[in-house]
Amino acid sequence: MLANKDIKKYNKKNTYSYTFGAFPTYELLENCPEFVEKVFIHTTANKEIYDKIKLLCDKNDIPLVVNDKLLEKIREKDSCIVVGVFHKFQCDIEQGENHVVLVNPSDTGNIGTIIRTCIGFGIRNLAVIEPAVDIFNPKVIRASMGSLFHMHFKYFSSFKEYVTAYGADRRMYPFMLKGAKTLGSFQLDTNHAFSLIFGNEATGLDDTFLKVGQSVRISHSDSIDSLNLSLAAGIAIYEFTKNSF
């Protein structure tokens, strides 16, 4: 049990994290109620939000606490009027399913947006290669709009470790500026699960990935150096899944 005095600004070292805002908190309560410790709601919350949160809390026997002072202490924006407090959890990714693999992602907004896009296009497994951003950072959860709670995810200390555990019977597609084929120019092998692999925001994937599966580039004009990471990942995920929706 977390006492109110132990509730502090988010820190990576804490064993708990937060959902800031009503929408991510709904997603938390609907998909992962077993990890929720309590929910704080501000006295300025409107009735519709209060009632929906109250219903979800009651259903799962989760305390709903009105404590403006504490909520104001931990929230990051003044507009946030609901905060879910949950214990960080471990989960695993699924063999035989499509994966997105992020190698050394460093931006909380990007990884959150990528998670939201994955869930939007039916990819529910995410491998993260360290060093990497903390997936439980509330900024990730916020950018994902709570989609994190639909996601299977797992951290790996190296890409090799991921391949050893999940590489069998699977097609790998590293996305690189030097990629050998252009996205959209080749037929997908639909008999196998795929892994779409993306590098760090600043450095991309190193040249060793040219030998991993089928390297892919997204063609664009010379007027930009590269696409934003979450955009590149979003376009790739769209193209690989567009016949499923």
Added chain:
Amino acid sequence: MLANKDIKKYNKKNTYSYTFGAFPTYELLENCPEFVEKVFIHTTANKEIYDKIKLLCDKNDIPLVVNDKLLEKIREKDSCIVVGVFHKFQCDIEQGENHVVLVNPSDTGNIGTIIRTCIGFGIRNLAVIEPAVDIFNPKVIRASMGSLFHMHFKYFSSFKEYVTAYGADRRMYPFMLKGAKTLGSFQLDTNHAFSLIFGNEATGLDDTFLKVGQSVRISHSDSIDSLNLSLAAGIAIYEFTKNSF
């Protein structure tokens, strides 16, 4: 001439704005030198950055000023070591070219990312329907990685005003959750320029847009409410331009 004492934190009402960081400042100096008042560089900047900025400034007769105190006063992040100061400018969009139209965009990061994607995929004309975010906000410029300086853009007080001025001989594609056709499912009319139209982050386009040209939806799973605006725009721009690269 702007005296140093007039250089203050960015404000929408100012007639000048800033590029924060070396890369957006390169883009400013290379593409719009005529609007640049001066460039500030920090004493901690490395030689490579200093030399590149110095060369670009000298070529265009622009003062390069070392003034750590002033630079630290206006920058938004401690890591920023170059700031370009430029006069806001007006420009026009081109008839007969492809356009992106943003109706009431409210997020600086989204509009910046969309500008970067536009330039990456060869769309150089942006119409913005008011009320809307200030395109000269340094956060827009930063998210665009300086791509703003490759862009033709124009503000309109209403969508109707845009149509009156630019609607002739052009195909309109409003992107909406209720769109009549799915992106990728129909043939593009390549004999006409197109306008890809996107709504506000929270509210999207209202139903009146169902009667504008060919409405389009990007199909996704029910697990998310909608895609992030910059993602939806990026995917649409990719799909409409992918045969050009």
